[in-house]
Amino acid sequence: MKVEQVWIAGEWRDATSTSSFSAVNPSTGAALPEKFPISDWTDCDFALNAAVEAARALRTVSNEDIALFLEGYANEIERSASEIVAIAHAETGLPIQPRLSEAELPRTATQLRQAAAAAREGSWQDVVIDTKTNIRSHYAPIGSVVILGPNNFPFAFNGVSGGDFAAAIAAGCPVIAKSHPLHPGTTKILAECAARALRASKLPKATVQMLYNISNVDGLRLVADPRVGATSFTGSRAGGLRLKAAADAAGKPIYLEMSSLNPVVLLPGAIAERGEKLAGELADSCLAASGQMCTSPNLILAIAGDATSNLARALAETLQSRPSAPLFSEGGLKALDEGVKWIASAGAEIVTGGARVEGEGWRYKNTMMQISGKDFLAEPEKLQHEAFGNATLFITLNDVPQLVQLLETLEGNLTGSIYSSSVGADDHLYDAVAQALRFRVGRLLNDKVPTGVALSPAMGHGGPFPSTSHPAFTAVGIPRSILRFGALHCYDNVREERLPDALRNQTTLPHIWRTVDGTMIRG
Template sequence: MVAEPVWSVDPRTGKEREQVAEEATPEEIDQAVRAAHAARTALADRKARAALLRGAADLLDAARDKVVEAADAETALGPVRLTGELARTTAQLRYFADIVDEAAFLDVRISRPDPTTTPPTPDLRRMKIPLGVVAVYAASNFPLAFSVPGGDTASALAAGCPVVVKAHPLHPATSELCAALLRRAAVEAGLPEDVVVLVHGFDAGVELVRHPLVAAAGFTGSVQGGRALFDAAAARPVPIPFHGELGSLNPVVITEAAAEERAEEIGAGLAASMTMGMGQFCTKPGFVLAPAGAAGDRVTAALTEALGDVEPGVMLSRRMRGHFLTATYEDAQAEGVTAPVHPGSASPEAVVPGFLLTDAAVLLDGHRHVLLQETFGPVTLVARYSSREEISAVLGLVPGNLTATLQAADEDPEAASLLAELTPLAGRILVNGWPTGVAVADAQHHGGPYPATTSPSTSVGGTAIERWLRPVAYQSTPEHLLPPELRDDNPLGVPRR
């Protein structure tokens, strides 16, 4: 097999910048996974894991200018956005180092013997242990925070799992730079550099998920690509957990009372959220239910005005730009749809944001298969409803999402019932806010019903570490044979119940 070159491409011009690497062959994938697998024993040292995570954050911060320059050259996301994303990435690494130090994620539970229960309870001691090698599939739209040094890598390393990252083809040079820094941090922490391994190539992704030593996978990307890998993970002789983030509409419901109270604020907020990062956020509000009538018209008028102030922007690749232009054109041609602000091409490089307008009745009349699909880029669909019943009927057509947002007024009579209807549709529910921007916090959940994600886990926040762990219970085990975390004297001082 001849290895194909991997090129770094400038999204502003579509021209190749430099050859970065070569696509990994099946033999090289096998070597990468086996090298990571051999490093797993060293990761059992929690102090070394915490040192690795903090060291990686320090090295990334020290190389900030170089990292931001590389990422901007490959994504056109701009130095301001990427500097903020790098700060989020390094903060996330340190956040997981703190979680490792605290050790509550081990979830240690001890049940003392009790012969009086039915059946009698033996001595039981339970904790969580790492699964093994994790395959991480980098995202296109976050070259740092959801890529090589991103959340899946950070949480897997925190759990004690070595990582093999499949680089995203849209930022291979950034991936190589970040992987080198993580591997250097591992060595400085006294760990093998192969606790993090980087590979390139489409076929590499399939080979990874099929490798018998890969124990779990984390993916952020499209429905088509994620579902293919999910099916491959399930079809293995030994299936593995596949935590995939595939796509999300992120619906917004605006009550009539809210529109009457603050239509201009809502329209401006929607415009800012849907155009953030040129609409290339997984949490972009892509579908809005707004009231028909004067109050709803004020919302769309404010949205129109705000979009007029948004400068054209470059998308992550020419291919994504083409998909955006094709999808928005076809949606705008659908029966019952208009484009008050037409999303489209501003130049051979840039696109302009816009929104489409329809009625809830159109969606209920059989056009949902065309319109209720995520379109990657700066566009949203606004559907006008004429009754509370129409809201419920349309929400019944909406697939699973990462987020769902309710814009309501104070003392809004519809708020409680609408919140109850939105809750089954998403993993994060917002009231009077906007879904773009995902805080790294203990209570965060970034996931949702399929197709938003393929599992009920989160890729952001402290509980992301649970993706890469499994519980083990030791029964009637002599003290000297128990892991230190489960011994009576608790020599490591871990939290326990």
């Protein structure tokens, strides 16, 4: 059977490979017919050399040309929308409507266009010009970027189309994307769209390259290679830490998004006002994409009482009444089952679910576990194990001091939510809870579930370790997300004609720091 080709150095070519794989439809468990290569190091080496040349060539390409490529790529994706959505549905089991066609695909095109606007406008470079000392600095492209995309967002975080890709290209960096092995066919069509947009652009042909899969050994070697400027990875904690060790040993930046429990705190006034509504909101959030979202609420915390017991019961009943959607893979199903059993062995009671769904495909019963604050505090490390999927842990606390104590044991998370009374009944509690939560989450929400991540320049999608590898950066929110793929370049007493355009005296970039009468001012 024919094995699909990889996209390297501006051409589709046969991979250097001795093995192949197929994607599997998670709704049925049946293998899909296409074969994709697992590339040997030779493909990585060739792609790295091509990326080095592309990085050099991109230094002479205008911001306008980068923007035009990104916009052209967004147009190509929209023209191929029906084909992309169909194969993604087959490979992931995610619903065509509204998830893939009405939410994720438009989001992907939008973030490419936002990156285009940021590249064109240029303020992400954060230009500083000190005319008194003739020292100037800005952020410039870090070099070639390796992007290892996740399984749970086949478009919006795909290595060849997602937010990391858009940010790296906007920074002027070539990208080597590795497809996630669960959706290689989706990635192939996206790469074909990128290839068409590249051919119509002025960018070097190796600005975008794509491999389907490589061995774990070659993955570790790739992120540590001297030709790599930086790497982005979204995936498991175990895999992320192995990659981080390899990159750190080589002194290479790597931006990881790994695990997050996303605690949701329900204060008493909120439960008294709208407990039934909260149960529905929490169920919707817990079951979005069958719980396979990095912002899924895996910890729900509330002060014990009759209203809290009623809410917990309503949440369990709602979860039990809804059908179980497919998980992305058989491995994911196994990991979820093991995670639930691990949490139960640490003292949690399984209220509903806790077992696989019999039949075809990979489904798990919607699961809620419950534990007291006292028992959680006896095993806080074990009970923070991430069960990635449609499972959540409900924790009942004696009082606010115990709630604060528990929050202070939490590892870093992407998000943390606090629901409170709309009429001020919880205001005397809020500050203590928020202060305990603030330094353990990247994004603090009020009266909202955490699963939505808006394409806003103010959005922060990051957090303390182990949710990410560095709390100062975001994977969503252009232009800030671009800074991950920038290096600070400083010029000291360099003649103006030798400076990058952005650092010359007549630069028109907005939001520049300049010295005026010895004082640095913006503008």
